[in-house]
Amino acid sequence: MNVDASGTVRLELQGPLARVVLDRPRKRNALSTHMLTELDARLTTVAEHSEVRVVIVEGAGTVFCAGADTAEFGGLSSELIRGRWTRLGQRVFGSLAGLPQTTIAAMDGSAFGGGLELALHCDFRVASAGIGIGLPEATLGTTPGWSGLSRVLGVAGPSAARILAMTGRTLSAEDALRLGIIDFLAPEHGVEAHVRQLVDDVLQTTPVAQCILKQALAQPGPGGLSSLVDSLAGAYLAETGETIPNPLRRSQ
Structure with missing residues (x-):
């Protein structure tokens, strides 16, 4: 196994499988500028490995990703947020969506804001029972900035997009499955087995x-x-x- 454990985004390469692990558990894997830059570098590495067929995105600790690290841009003007922060996230998430490999978000913990947007840029989402998901930006006086709204529309339709974005409420994994926001619901802490089965299915194809x-x-x-x-x-x-x-x- 080839492992790069430096920084806050860990990359593990093992034959046809790559794992991209958000590794900032003490901050609930909140995405900072530095973390997004590291994620971008890891995705570039994965794209260059033609033997990799499936990419799993997961979070270390008990939370998949709490979203953007609001402490970083709390003092920035709206112009700087849109000009630097928003464009960086859109570009990195676009790189994830554009990977030639099949991508799976393994959500063994809750995902909010930018964390859910990250998962929505994967081809599949496998979630553990008991987690919550949401786009709470409207409750904070802003809107999803990393193409999350268009991704919800694409995978689950306008009803799901309205429920998530316009109410800011937290949905259970069960509700997310019913609305089509996630693809597979695993028992609590049973995501790995479901992901493994999905990986095996994908590897049966060409x-x-x-x-x-x-x-x-x-x-x-x-x-x-x-x-x-x-x-x-x-x-x-x-x-x-x-x-x-x-x-x-x-x-x-």
């Missing part, structure tokens, strides 16, 4: 198929999705020299 499907599902609207699947599949077949049998020819 890397090319996963890459095509991931890109296709990122496209809004059924028309765009189907046309992208067709074009990507055609490009793959052309590259490999394979052809699709013509059903009309077989019937003649």
Whole structure:
């Protein structure tokens, strides 16, 4: 196993599996500028390892991620927050969403604000029973800044987005599953077993198929999705020299 345990974001590489661990448990893994920069570096490393098929994002300690480290930007002007803090988070989370590998948020603890936004940029979310999730920004006089609102809309629709963002309430893992915000609900502290099964399922597929499907599902609207699947599949077949049998020819 190749491990980089320096800093506040730990990276573990083991064959086709990578673990990106938020490692700031005393601060409930709250995301500081330094932590986001480290996360960006870890994601760059993962993207460069073509043998990695699945990336698991998790938090050390009892909380997945409490969100942004508000102590860091408490004294900043709104212009600086938008100009530096918001753009950095959007860029790093965009890098996570853009990884060619399949990504899984292993939520064995609660996720709020930027922590939930981080999880929403993964392909799958596995949550432990008993945790809470929320986007409480409106109760603090602001709005989700790291593309969380658009991610909720994309994965769970406008009803879930309104409930999370406009009320600021904390949802149970069970409610989050019902609304489609999380994909799998594990028993309390049983996330690892569910994640392992999901990893095994993904590894039964081929890397090319996963890459095509991931890109296709990122496209809004059924028309765009189907046309992208067709074009990507055609490009793959052309590259490999394979052809699709013509059903009309077989019937003649």
